Amino acid sequence: MIVAKNIFKSYQNQAVLSDCNFLGSNSKLIAILGASGSGKSTFLNILGGIEQPDKGTISINGKIYSTLKDKEQAEIRNKQIGFVFQEHRLLPELSALENVLLPVRIANESISEAKKRAQGLFEILGVDGLENKMPAELSGGEKQRFAVARALINEADTILADEPSGALDNKNAENLLDLFLSVRDKLSKTIIFVTHNETLAAKSDEIWRMNDGQLSREN
Ligand code: ADP
Ligand code: MG
Numbered sequence: 001m002i003v004a005k006n007i008f009k010s011y012q013n014q015a016v017l018s019d020c021n022f023l024g025s026n027s028k029l030i031a032i033l034g035a036s037g038s039g040k041s042t043f044l045n046i047l048g049g050i051e052q053p054d055k056g057t058i059s060i061n062g063k064i065y066s067t068l069k070d071k072e073q074a075e076i077r078n079k080q081i082g083f084v085f086q087e088h089r090l091l092p093e094l095s096a097l098e099n100v101l102l103p104v105r106i107a108n109e110s111i112s113e114a115k116k117r118a119q120g121l122f123e124i125l126g127v128d129g130l131e132n133k134m135p136a137e138l139s140g141g142e143k144q145r146f147a148v149a150r151a152l153i154n155e156a157d158t159i160l161a162d163e164p165s166g167a168l169d170n171k172n173a174e175n176l177l178d179l180f181l182s183v184r185d186k187l188s189k190t191i192i193f194v195t196h197n198e199t200l201a202a203k204s205d206e207i208w209r210m211n212d213g214q215l216s217r218e219n
Contacts, residue, residue: 001026002047002158002190004215007056009042016042017053018213024206026157027188029180031201033218034210040194041162043210047192048160049077061157078107082151084161084193088143090135096146097131103154114153121149124186125179141172145179152189159183161193165200177203 004022008015016039024030034040045051047058049065058065060076068076082103090099097118104114122128125145135143144164151159161180165173177200180191184205193204201207207218 001061002192003059004043004047005057005059007043007046007053007058009039009046009051009053015213017046020056020210020214022047022208022215024158024190024192026190027184028190028205029184029203030190030192030206030208031204032192032194032208032210032215033196033198033201034194038210039213040210043215044160044162044192044194048081048083049073050083078103079154080156080158082154082156082159084144084147084151084159084164086163086166088135088140088147090143090146090150092135095132095134096127096138096143099135100131100146100150100153103150107154109154117155118149118153121152124182125149139172140168141175144168144172144176148179148183152183152187156189158190158192161191163194163196165195165197173197173200 002024004020007017007020009017020043032040042051046053060080065073065076100118101111101114104111122131125148127142127145130138130142165176168176183189184191195201208215209218
């Protein structure tokens with residue numbers, strides 16, 4: 001479970017998050033809606049430990065992030081949480097497979113074990129057989145699927161996705177949502193994603209809205 005308690009964050013004295021609270025249940029698909037500039041990305045980055053809040057705590061499976069040593073924090077960022085961005089952010093000079101293996105190389109873990117896990121992920125994600133292609137040879141939807149595989153390769157429990165369908169057309173956006181649903185069901189992962197698409201949000205288990213620096217549950 002991932003919990004944000006009393007989070008405050010300002011940039012140049014401009015409050016973005018003020019007493020923001022959130023509780024993400026395990027193995028759920030959770031949508032975050034909200035106007036542009038309302039603080040959704042800031043919140044997701046704080047949730048994932050990429051940014052620090054001015055006040056408040058994030059706890060991940062019962063551990064309060066800020067009380068952990070640097071090494072433990074890095075391990076959470078690397079192994080418990082996977083990020084997916086609006087633009088897939090695959091490195092163009094590496095094959096899809098090598099992109100997916102990057103977090104494994106960073107964590108200095110076994111590549112041969114990871115290749116087996118990758119194969120399983122590619123099958124679940126429907127990109128089996130495409131892994132030796134370069135990103136430029138893949139469609140937008142396929143690239144986003146490999147970005148999801150990269151987020152999962154270190155066996156993270158939670159995926160944080162910041163407008164993952166923002167660069168996709170409606171059909172591919174719906175396909176991505178179906179993919180998230182199968183990641184939830186087949187792998188029991190928690191997926192927290194930011195979207196402007198109310199149709200996608202409506203298919204999620206939980207809908208939260210960011211407003212005036214706070215998140216509130218809508219369903
Ligand atoms: P959203 O993702 O909902 O569009 P953001 O979290 O990106 O919103 O931004 C919320 C507000 O914080 C915006 O006004 C944005 O300009 C500001 N902001 C975000 N990141 C920074 C930063 N690193 N420095 C200064 N201002 C920032
Ligand atoms: Mg944003």
